[in-house]
Amino acid sequence: MAFRLTPHERGFYPLFTRAAETIVAAADDLAELVAAEPSGRPALAQRVKDAEHAGDTVTHEIMVKLNSTFVTPFDREDIYRLASSLDDVLDFIEEAADRIVLYRLGTLPGGVAEQVEVLRRAAAATADAMPRLEKMAELQEYWIHVNSLEDEADTVYRRLLGDLLAPPDGAPPADVLTVLKVKEVVETLEEAADAFETVANTVESIAVKEA
């Protein structure tokens, strides 16, 4: 009786890479949006939304492949979690862009651009790491890097909220409704940074199991 070893289904790796590349594009558009005049923002928010839809398509392809593949390269559940956590990042980026437009915000505090810059670096690190999943190569560098980016994001986030809620002495009194709006945006961006960390933690726990 012939015995055939089913090879690992490798088609998952390019899909994870595509998901991460979509995040890179969305983060770039978000950076542009934050720097843009309010009148130019709706068009950029639409581009972020388009990226999010493209990401949904990739997530769906991963799920369909998962349902039709017998031998997966790592635990089915982990494939599921990795796809979901990449999807979450994109959702938060899209939500931040949408809120800036929906709340008709004007010039944003400088810290917001800093938050988005950290997201862009986390996106680049993630897109860089996905192709290395197949060989489980240099993944530790990746998750350590993303964890330290999350620390950086957290520092920016706390300072921003502090300046918003307890403006430095001498600063003009804040309009509370504007404080509320900016706070929502700032918190959504922090959620995006946390979501990148969840992606990294998922990769770490996959690597721990394979060890």
Place this chain on the structure above:
Amino acid sequence: MAFRLTPHERGFYPLFTRAAETIVAAADDLAELVAAEPSGRPALAQRVKDAEHAGDTVTHEIMVKLNSTFVTPFDREDIYRLASSLDDVLDFIEEAADRIVLYRLGTLPGGVAEQVEVLRRAAAATADAMPRLEKMAELQEYWIHVNSLEDEADTVYRRLLGDLLAPPDGAPPADVLTVLKVKEVVETLEEAADAFETVANTVESIAVKEA
């Protein structure tokens, strides 16, 4: 030596169904509460709280059965997660009802009733799906449906927050404390919608493993 195959313990399925039916009842009461005069709300909030307690009892029964059952119909951990996520839905519904009463809110924006209506439909879909867990039948329809309801809830939620924080031109200026209160309620309802999606995702991941 006789070898006896222990049959799957099937008692879990009716318990999941009961948990979902309790959610249906709570969502119905919440819809009534939202439409009611403020003076009639405390009694309805108490009914939601009673439903939540009934739900806690079911969750407890599931956990006790889990501890005393040797062969479970699917992974112990998944039973645990499904029970917990159903419990979470009920907690958010109860929390929303409690907040409306506690913050002594008057007439709520129309979008709040829309949010609750989506929750009722998600509750009905969930109660419908639970009895099909045993045969793993037509579960994909269920989770696709709940995911699309979550999208709908998200649209209502964003528009509501937008109107709240950046009222349309010509609208009377908002009282910021009222904005804060309504925002808390609206966010709790959105968490309930997300929690329904977590239930659906848990069912999906169970089905993916069994595939």
Place this chain on the structure above:
Amino acid sequence: MAFRLTPHERGFYPLFTRAAETIVAAADDLAELVAAEPSGRPALAQRVKDAEHAGDTVTHEIMVKLNSTFVTPFDREDIYRLASSLDDVLDFIEEAADRIVLYRLGTLPGGVAEQVEVLRRAAAATADAMPRLEKMAELQEYWIHVNSLEDEADTVYRRLLGDLLAPPDGAPPADVLTVLKVKEVVETLEEAADAFETVANTVESIAVKEA
């Protein structure tokens, strides 16, 4: 051929105990900070931050040991989750301390001290339970206790938010920016209480699997 049974690596237990003891220390410092004059708070916040760094070191030691240990006392993934959830508790306690200082808050509502008192009791219960993980002894008492502490924390939290957003009749009108600041602190403390419950739920799910 000699066959050697690799003994379970027991070094994990003292590390979990140390992590929990660090939480006890941080919660004590936080209680002092809440009761202190604003001028004395920065020094206490620094002590909480130091405890958080000590906790990070323990978490790191657990992860390193996980990567170099072949036979773990329970699922690798559960060790990972338990370490992460203990780490989360400490993060929220540190964040609460930081916010009180950063927002330059004065005297806090009495309910905040009550919240911290519940956290101290949850910390003590957790530190008490960790050494019993090895024998899986009396863990059920622990998680039932922490779940009931979380209920208590939730009651305090809701009443606090209610008083903040809908002050009792006759109370002086609230300064909305102060309401926002206190709300952030109160919510972070509630997240710490929830995080203790996640630790307890993780222990419960480990015990359920071992049953």
